[in-house]
Amino acid sequence: MRTKSDINIKFCARIRGVRQETNGMIETRFTREFNVRHPIVQGGMQWVGRAELVAPVADAGALGFLTALTQPTPEALVKEIARCRELTDQEFGVNLTILPAISPPPYAEYRAAIIESGIRTVETAGFSPAEHMPAFKAAGIKVIHKCTSVRHAVKAESLGVDAVSIDGFECAGHPGEDDVPGLVLIAAAARRVSVPIVASGGIADARGLIAALALGADAVNMGTRFLCTVEAPVHENVKRKIVEANERDTTLIFRTLHNTARVATNTVSREVVEILRAGGEFDDVRDLVAGVRGREVYETGDMERGLWTVGQSQALIDDIPTVAELVARIVAEAEDLITTRLSPLVSAEGR
Ligand SMILES: Cc1cc2nc3c(=O)[nH]c(=O)nc-3n(C[C@H](O)[C@H](O)[C@H](O)COP(=O)(O)O)c2cc1C
Numbered sequence: 528m529r530t531k532s533d534i535n536i537k538f539c540a541r542i543r544g545v546r547q548e549t550n551g552m553i554e555t556r557f558t559r560e561f562n563v564r565h566p567i568v569q570g571g572m573q574w575v576g577r578a579e580l581v582a583p584v585a586d587a588g589a590l591g592f593l594t595a596l597t598q599p600t601p602e603a604l605v606k607e608i609a610r611c612r613e614l615t616d617q618e619f620g621v622n623l624t625i626l627p628a629i630s631p632p633p634y635a636e637y638r639a640a641i642i643e644s645g646i647r648t649v650e651t652a653g654f655s656p657a658e659h660m661p662a663f664k665a666a667g668i669k670v671i672h673k674c675t676s677v678r679h680a681v682k683a684e685s686l687g688v689d690a691v692s693i694d695g696f697e698c699a700g701h702p703g704e705d706d707v708p709g710l711v712l713i714a715a716a717a718r719r720v721s722v723p724i725v726a727s728g729g730i731a732d733a734r735g736l737i738a739a740l741a742l743g744a745d746a747v748n749m750g751t752r753f754l755c756t757v758e759a760p761v762h763e764n765v766k767r768k769i770v771e772a773n774e775r776d777t778t779l780i781f782r783t784l785h786n787t788a789r790v791a792t793n794t795v796s797r798e799v800v801e802i803l804r805a806g807g808e809f810d811d812v813r814d815l816v817a818g819v820r821g822r823e824v825y826e827t828g829d830m831e832r833g834l835w836t837v838g839q840s841q842a843l844i845d846d847i848p849t850v851a852e853l854v855a856r857i858v859a860e861a862e863d864l865i866t867t868r869l870s871p872l873v874s875a876e877g878r
Contacts, residue, residue, distance in 0.1 A: 532853030536840065539717050542568075546634070547824060552564065552565070552858070553565065553736075553740075553858065553861055553862065555565055555723070555740070555745040555746060556723045556745045557690065557723040557725065557745035557746035558746070559585065560669075560689065560690070560723060560747075561590060561591075561648060561669065561689075561690070561723075561859070562618065563588060563589060563590045563618075563838050564588030564589075565587075565588045565589050565738070565854060565857075565858055566736070566740075566745060566747065567588075567589040567590070567746065567747055567854060567857065567858075568589065568590045568591075568592070568650075568671075568692065568725055568746055568747065568749070569581065569584045569589060569590070569591040569726075569748075569749065569750075569753045570592055570622065570650060570652075570673065570692065570727060570749070571592045571593075571594040571595075571622020571623075571624055571650055571652060571673075572594055572597075572622075572750055572753070572754065572836070573594055573597055573624070573821075573836070574594075574597055574736040574761075574821065574825050575594070575597075575754055575759055575824045575825065576592055576593050576594030576597055576622060577593065577594075577597060577607065577755075577757055577760050578585070578593065578607055578610045578611035578614055579614075579759075579760045580682055580753065580756070580758050580759050580760060580850070581593050581611050581615075581617070581619050582611050582614030582615035583614075583758045583849070583850040583851060584619070584753065584850050584854075585611075585615045585617035585618060585619040585706035586615050586617055586850075586851065587850050587851045587853075587854035587855070587856050588616075588617075588854060589703060589850075590618075590619070590648065590746075591619045591620070592619065592620045592621060592622040592650045593607055593611060593619065593620070593621045593622065593646075594621075594622045594624070595621050595622060595623045595624070595637045595640075595641065596623075596624055596632055596637070601633065601636040601637045601639065601640035602640070603696075603741065604621070604637060604640045604641070604644075604871045605640045605643070605644055608621070608640075608641075608644040608646065609644070616669075618647055618648070619646075619647060619648075620647070620648035620649055620650055620671075621641045621644075621646050621648075621649055621650070622649070622650040622651075622652060623637060623638065623641065623649055623650070623651050623652075623656075623659065624651075624652045624653050625651065625652070625653040625654040625655075625656070625659075626653045626654070627654070627786070634658075634659070638659050638662055638663070638758035639662075640669075641848050642662060642663070642666045642668065644694075646753045647667075647668060647669060648668065648670075648671065649663055649668050649670050649671070649693065650670075650671045650672075650673055650689075651670060651671070651672045651673065652672070652673040652674075652692075652701075653701070655679075655682065655683070655686070656670060656672050656683065656686065656688065657686055659679060659826050660686050660687055660688070662794060669689040669690075669692060670687075670688045670689055670690075671688065671689065671690040671691070671692050671725060672688040672691055672692070672694070673688075673691075673693070673694060673725075673727065673748070674687075674691060674693060674694070674703075675693070675694045675695075675698075675701065675702055675703030675705065675712075676693075676703055676705055676707070676712075676719075677693075677712070677715050677716045677719055680693055680716050680719070680720050680724075681719050681720060684720055684721065684722050684758070686759050688722065689722060690723040690724070690725060690745075690746075691716070691720055691722060691723075691724055691725070691774045692724075692725035692726075692727050692748050693709075693712055693713060693716050693724060693725070693726060693727060693728075694727045694728045694748075695707065695708045695709025695710070695712045695713065695726075695727070695728035695729055696708045696709070696712075696728065697709060697729030697755065697838055697839040697840065698727060698728030698729065698750070698789060698838050698839075699728075699730045699750045699751050699754075699777075699789055699790075699836045699838030699840075700750065700788060700789060700836050700838075701786070701787065701788050702728065702779075702787060702788075702789055704785055704787055705788065708728075708729070709726060709727075709728050709729050709730075709739075709742075710738075710742070713726045713739060713742040713743060713744050714742045714743055715743075716743075717742060717743025717744065718743075723745040723746065724743060724744045724745055724746075725737035725744060725745065725746045725747065725748045726742065726744035726746070726747050726748070727747065727748035727749075727750075728748075728838060728840075729745045729838065729839055729840045730749050730752070730840060731749060731751065731752040731840040731841075731843040731844055732752075732843055732856075732857060732860065733857045733858075733859075733860030733861040733863075733864055734860075734864065735747060735749075735840070735843075736857060737861055737864050737865065737869070739798075749840070750836075750838060751769065751837050751838040751840045751841055751844070752840060752843075752844060752853065753850070753853075754766075754769065754772065754837065755769040755844050755846075755847055756843075756847065756848060756849060757847060757848065757850070758849065758850050758854055760825075761825040761826075762825060762826065762827060762828030763828065764829075764830055765824065765825060765828065765830070765835065766847045767831055767847075768791070769837060769841045769844050770845060770846065770847065771790075772837070772841040772842070773841070773842045774839045774842035775792075776791065776792050776837075776840070776841065777789050777790065777791060777792060777837060777838065777841070778790055778791070778792045778796040778797065778800060778838055779800075780796055780799045780800055780803070780816070780834070781799075781803070782800075782803070783803045783804070784803065784809060788834075788836070789836070789837075789839075790834045790835060790836050790837065791830075791834075791835050791836070791837045793830060793831050793834075793835075794831045795815055795820070795831065795833055795834055796834055797831075798812075798815060798836070799812045799815055799816060802815075815833070816833075816834055818835065819833075820832055820833025820834065821833040821834045821835050821836070
């Protein structure tokens with residue numbers, strides 16, 4: 528039987544600005560400037576971005592991010608950073624997601640916890656990182672701002688971020704309201720942005736990495752793929768569901784509220800869409816969308832308990848590897864794609 532990963536994509540592109548070495552390394556501006564072995568990022572994931580996952584990502588030579596707001600308090604984040612350091616001697620970062628909230632978390636205190644813990648790299652996401660930039664820069668921290676549009680990437684660059692991570696419409700979580708998929712978004716951003724670009728959304732394997740590099744990105748960010756690894760601290764049912772699922776098994780919620788999120792299709796996400804489509808307001812779905820119910824999905828494996836975040840890239844996922852296996856496989860297959868599939872496409876006259 529053909530598995531989802533048997534489907535190959537033919538590339539007809541030259542990879543520019545990428546030095547590819549023979550010992551399983553692809554070196555880009557991103558790997559040099561962020562001092563990581565591989566151009567692969569594991570972005571922030573609410574309830575998932577904990578030390579158990581981030582430490583093996585760091586050990587594998589990729590850039591992993593603990594998710595600040597998964598920790599209930601800034602003090603708990605300090606402890607989580609220390610716990611992660613006990614599990615790895617490699618560098619890792621912290622994601623600070625800035626979202627609209629009726630009673631926002633104490634962002635300044637989380638920021639202080641990150642700085643005081645000596646973290647060298649931060650992934651900001653959601654709203655503009657403007658208010659956090661002076662403190663991070665004063666502490667010598669590199670900031671990667673994750674956004675969903677070219678205009679926000681340009682804005683982030685003008686604020687002094689060190690890289691932008693750009694989520695295409697395929698992504699898990701918040702794809703924004705423009706509905707522009709990565710194939711256009713990354714290439715369009717590469718025309719306007721000078722700092723390194725991390726392509727995010729819809730990437731789960733070497734084909735995605737190579738495509739992203741061809742589009743002008745310097746690295747890739749993956750959420751869904753890392754969620755489906757041995758070390759991801761979520762119930763086995765979540766991982767099995769991802770392996771079974773295809774590209775049509777996600778649902779966009781909160782469209783009418785202009786705060787779109789891509790989540791798994793289940794009874795809860797269907798009900799939320801129906802209520803809002805019928806003219807409902809946030810208050811009408813507040814209980815259904817409660818974060819604690821989503822957290823219970825990951826903890827108990829009851830896949831209908833609440834909303835859980837996943838992207839269209841689940842269509843490309845067939846297995847539950849360890850993080851080390853995953854990263855090594857992506858790098859090896861990327862090297863193979865360049866040498867055995869792409870290079871031969873260039874005719875002798877074209878060289
Ligand atoms: C379970 C899960 C939770 C996520 N939570 C966050 C979050 O709290 N903050 C954030 O910036 N991004 C979050 N994301 C988005 C990822 O960091 C990443 O941008 C996205 O997953 C990329 O798309 P992909 O899933 O197709 O790889 C989450 C993604 C997943 C799968």
